[in-house]
Amino acid sequence: MDIHQRNLAELGLRASAEVLQGRAAGATPATDAFKSNPTISPYNTGLNGVNQPVNMLFTDILWWSLGGVGFIMLLIRIGQLGWAQLRLVSAMSLKAKQQHFWKTRQWTWMPSLKRNIIYAPLWNKRHNREIRLSSAMNMGTLPSRLHAILLLGYVASNIAYMFVLDWENENKYALCAELRGRSGTLSVVSMIPLIIFAGRNNPLISLLNVSFDTYNLLHRWMGRISVIEVIIHSIAWAIVQVADDGWEGVKHKIIYDRFISSGTIGVVAMALLLIFSMSPVRHAFYESFLNTHIILALIAFICTWVHCISATVKGGLPQTPWVLAIMVIWAAERFARAIRLAYANRSSRGYTEAIVERMPGETCRVTMKLPRYLAIKPGQHAYLRFAGVNPWESHPFSIAWFEHHAADEECLPLSEKDILRIEKDSQKPISTTVSFLIGAHTGFTRKMYNAASASPHHRPITMRAAFEGPYGGHHSLDSYGHVVLFAGATGITHQISYIRHLIDGCNRGMVATRRVTLVWIVRESDQLEWLGIWMNHILKMDNRAEILRIKVFVTRPKVATESLSNSGSVQKLPGRPNVLTLLAKEVDEQMGAMCVTVCGPGGLADDVRDAVRKMQGHGTVLDFVEESFTW
Structure with a gap:
């Protein structure tokens, strides 16, 4: 031989x-x-050639790595909360000039860390400004430098674990089997944080003070990794199957073998998810993408579960409990949404109704009368549905204004018993009214604006609606002596709720804030009507003139001098603001610790972020918060 x-x-x-x-x-x-x-x-087939001990080792390492990052962030969150609470308690009774300690007190390395890592874009200054391909398509946004570091670490670890194989094995088909097991395992591992990060009711949002926007970014990248790994999983199987039985054998197994057919359908569903989730497609057809995304994800989860339990291995593949956990988490989050939706919009007082008013600048002002009391904090948002406009869709909008009502003004007392009941409950809120500004773009928002515009004499229209929330609002500004709020167009909805809260808190001695500066950029003067009675209410608040400074920039005035106005603490100016110059002036007059927040178009957000980074290192405490809904 x-x-x-x-x-x-x-x-x-x-x-x-x-x-x-x-x-x-x-x-x-x-x-x-x-x-x-x-x-x-x-x-x-099965686990033949699969190195299961190594697969489970890398699974444990991945989960421990994610848990370690979460634990570190939890410690940072606890430290931030403790520091902010200490600052609030010590500064809320002090005058502006007495907060010098908190104005300058920070670690010497912190400004550099903020400038180069925490607040830094991936490169240059572009972060949330969309990369436009056309008027209807764009490539989305770029991650920040900190996000990029986290994503790079996760991607690199998955690549490393994927290819730690027995390369000395002379049988290439055994090597394919090992790769098949490794890639399949890693794909299912990524699905667990993938589904957690996708949920609006993700408990990690409030626990770690990480915005849903950040989790959505991580969700997208983990989804891409999971899909690529499951495609590698399929290719590794197909190489062996073709070598063994040819393409006819592959076809036979896909049609008649439940283990292979369920896996194939799941892979196709995930591949379609990847294609439809590509940024240009997602942004051009967002509403269609969202519904398709949910259906395909459900198909992928079910097929993955069938694939795992149909294996020839006794008790199914080891990943079966993970898939069950994924489906339970997904169902629990959907159930939580349904509960919140039912609770907020139905009570013995009736159902939620929305009053929709057409406003200048292709915008609607929506006021929702909730049938029960809901506690709402500044900076929160909610997902809205309207019976008359695509009722199967829900979209997030910042809560601009809210009022709590202590008694039903529409019901008059009919007896002495009713009078005693009303007097007893006069201090107890029983319902809440919330208001939003919704700009008309495409799809859902355009249909709503058209419906309001079609009303005779542009009178407000009333329709049944649903309020899901509130969500967010985890950034408290109470401990800052100086707050600067930048808003672009309807981004004012996020900022105006803070203004009322901070002025009222200052008057009651409950916050450290002594100066609030609002910079609002609009296209036309007519858009100032959006705020209406809300701004009138704010301007009449006690000590408002000493606390609040308002600078409104009109970028497209009808005539050159139309926007020029100066009435003490309120200024109306033409053109676009020089963000760096405005912020430098605020830093020169800084009172205590300062926080700069921005809500508006990506270009404005990037300008404010860049200005905050450039002002780091001037010897003062300067924090930055960006509110965004990137998708």
Whole structure:
């Protein structure tokens, strides 16, 4: 027997031994596979050739890595809360000039860390400004430098774990089987944080003070990784199957083998998810994408579960409990949404109704009368549905204004018993009214604006609606002596709720804030009507003139001098603001610790972020918060 024949014999003996081991473990390879080639057929099914101990080792390392990052962020969150509470308690009774300690007190390395890591874009200054391909398409946004570091670490670890294989194995089909097991395992591992990060009711949002926007970014990238890994998983199987039975064998298994057919359908669903989730497609057809995304994700989860339980291994594949956990988490989050929706919009007082008013600048002002009291904090948002406009869709909008009502003004007391009941409950809120500004773009928002515009004489229209929330609002500004709020167009909705809260808190001695500066950029003066009675209410608040400074910039005045106005603490100016110059002036007059927040178009947000970074290192405490809904 020559060397070549001896090697083939050794490979055959090795394959036979591994087949026997597979049978001992419960695996029952197809009979026709043995007729094809004993050095190939064992590696196209079950756990034959799969290095399960190493798979589980890398699984544990990935989960411990994610848990470690979460634990570090939790410690940072606890430290931030403790520091902010200490600052609030010590500064809320002090005058502006007495907060010098908190104005300058910070670690010497913190400004550099903020400038180069925490607030830094990936490069240059572009972060949330969309990369436009056309008027209808764009490539989305770029991650920040901190986000990029986290994503790079996760992607690099997945690549490293994927290819830690037995490369010395002479049987390439056994190597494909090992790759098949590794890629499939890693794909399902990524699905667990993927589904957690996608939820609006994700408990990590409030626990770690990380915005849903950030989790959505991580969700998108983990989804891409999971899909690529499951495609590698399929290719590794197909290589062995084609070598063993040809393409006819592949076709036969896809049609008649439940284990393979469920896996194939799941892979196709995930591949479609990847294609439809590409930024240009997602942004151009967002509403269609959202509904398709949910359906395809559900198909992928169910098929993955069927694939795992249909394996020839006794008890199914080891990943079966993980898939069940994924489906339970997904169902629990959906159930939580339904509960919040039902609770907020139905009570003995009736259902939620919305009054929609057409406003200048292709915008609607929506006021929702909720049938029960809901506690709402500044900076929160809610998901809205309207019976008359795509009721199956919900979209997030910042809460601009809210009022709590202590008694039902529409019901008059009919007896002495009713009078006593009303007096008893006069201090207890029983309902809430919330208001929003919704700009008309495409799809849902455009249909709403058209419906309001079609009303005779542009009178407000009333429709049944649903309020899901409130969400967000985890950034408290109470401990800052100086707050600067930048808003672009309807971004004012996020900022105006803070203004009322901070002025009222200052008057009651409950916050440290002594100066609030609002910079609002609008296209036309008519858009100032959006705020209406809300701004009138703010301007009449006690000590408002000492606390609040308002600078309104009109970028498209009808005539050159139309926007020029200066009435003490309120200024109306033409053109676009020089963000760096405005912020430098605020820093020169800084009172205590300062926080700069922005809500508006991506270009404005990037300008404010860049200005905050440039002002770091001037010897003062300067924090930055960006409110955005990137998708």
